[in-house]
Every structure is written in C-alpha cells, then in structure tokens.
Amino acid sequence: MAIENIEVTPLFAEPIFRGSIAASISAEQIEYIKSLKMVRNQTNLISDNLYLFEEPEMASIKAAVQEALDFYASDVMGITQQLYVTQSWSLVNSPTVGMHGHSHSNSVVSGSLYFDQMPEASGNMIFDRHRTYQQLQLAPEQNKRNVYNTPLNVIEPRQGEVVLFSSSLQHFVESNSSAEDRYSIAFNTFIRGELGNYRDVSELTIK
Numbered sequence: 001m002a003i004e005n006i007e008v009t010p011l012f013a014e015p016i017f018r019g020s021i022a023a024s025i026s027a028e029q030i031e032y033i034k035s036l037k038m039v040r041n042q043t044n045l046i047s048d049n050l051y052l053f054e055e056p057e058m059a060s061i062k063a064a065v066q067e068a069l070d071f072y073a074s075d076v077m078g079i080t081q082q083l084y085v086t087q088s089w090s091l092v093n094s095p096t097v098g099m100h101g102h103s104h105s106n107s108v109v110s111g112s113l114y115f116d117q118m119p120e121a122s123g124n125m126i127f128d129r130h131r132t133y134q135q136l137q138l139a140p141e142q143n144k145r146n147v148y149n150t151p152l153n154v155i156e157p158r159q160g161e162v163v164l165f166s167s168s169l170q171h172f173v174e175s176n177s178s179a180e181d182r183y184s185i186a187f188n189t190f191i192r193g194e195l196g197n198y199r200d201v202s203e204l205t206i207k
Contacts, residue, residue: 010147014166015076016127017068022160024064025115032057033090033115034183044099045092052185053088061185065113065162069189072109072164081193081206083109088187095180098123099173103131107167107188114157115185119178125155125163128170157184 036052038045049055053062062085069083086107093099104110112125129151140149155163165171167188176182196202 017164020160021064024060047090050089081191083189086188091184093176093182098175101172104167109189110167112163113185116183118157119180121177122182123174123176127153
C-alpha cells in the first residue's frame with residue numbers, strides 16, 4: 001500500500017442527549033397523561049392539549065425537563081441563552097402503528113419523554129442523516145458502517161428517559177410490534193436571552 005500515515009477525523013458531531021428523570025414522574029402523573037383526550041394524528045394518536053407541560057399536574061416533569069434543557073444548552077451547545085419548552089404533547093402508538101419521518105419547525109431542540117413502561121419491541125426512534133432529496137444514493141456496506149457514513153442511528157427508548165436532539169434532525173418511529181400501546185411525550189423548544197453584538201449591529205433580545 002502506497003499511502004502511509006492515514007488519518008480520518010470527524011469534523012462535526014450531531015449530539016443526542018439521554019437522561020433519566022424517572023424520579024420526577026409519579027404514578028398519578030402517568031395515569032393523568034394516559035387519561036388525556038386524544039385525537040387522530042395521521043397514523044397514531046396525539047393529545048388534544050398541545051401545551052401539556054403548562055398543566056399544574058405536570059409541574060415536576062416540566063421542572064425536570066427544564067433541568068435537562070439547561071444542561072444541554074450550557075454543556076452540550078455551550079451557549080449562554082436559555083432553552084425553554086414551547087409546545088408539548090402526548091402520543092400513543094397502538095400495536096402495528098409507527099410514526100412517519102419528520103423534523104420539527106420553529107424549534108431549536110426537540111425532545112421525547114418516555115414516562116411509562118416501554119413494552120418490548122414497541123418501536124425504536126430512528127434518526128436519518130438525510131434531510132432532503134438525494135441525487136446519488138451511496139449506501140455503505142452493512143459491515144462497513146461507521147460514524148462517517150451510517151445513514152441511520154437507532155435509539156431504543158427506556159422508561160423515565162428524556163431524549164433531546166436538534167429539531168432539524170429527520171426522525172421516525174418504527175412500527176409497534178408489541179401487543180400494548182406505546183406512550184410518549186414530545187416537545188419543542190426555543191431560546192430566550194441576548195444574541196449577537198451591539199457593535200456588530202447584530203444584537204437581538206429574545207424574551
């Protein structure tokens with residue numbers, strides 16, 4: 001081989017945050033969420049209430065999610081601005097039902113919260129690196145997938161876990177192969193604080 005001293009370096013990483021807030025979720029809250037009025041959402045069900053975290057029954061969960069967002073903003077994004085939840089809603093995937101591929105508009109970071117027990121094989125969350133039309137589909141061989149070329153990354157949900165990710169990431173949920181309903185909460189966020197610089201005439205205050 002003529003080439004020597006080969007180096008391949010990842011330039012930019014896409015973070016996925018996972019943390020347990022199980023201690024902040026009570027049995028009463030689980031029953032409250034599962035009793036919410038649900039409406040049809042393409043293939044699955046979505047809560048009629050799309051500002052779920054604003055309900056007083058959700059106070060401890062909202063506070064724990066905010067703690068996760070504060071960590072994500074400070075330690076992952078490295079920013080001084082605060083992330084806060086805008087809309088939040090519950091979802092139910094019945095047996096055989098999944099979730100179509102999508103990303104979240106008008107949001108900086110999105111999240112999923114798995115507040116209830118997750119039945120086995122109830123559907124992983126799949127992140128797709130491709131966000132737009134692909135003129136060339138260069139699929140890596142299965143045994144040669146790595147951080148540079150893999151088209152998909154899989155998250156297997158755990159009970160009590162909150163998952164945070166960039167809202168621009170395309171993602172979908174596998175079909176629920178269990179005999180039980182799959183419950184989750186999803187939410188979007190935005191930022192508040194000072195952006196830009198006064199002297200660069202790029203200053204912006206978001207309250």
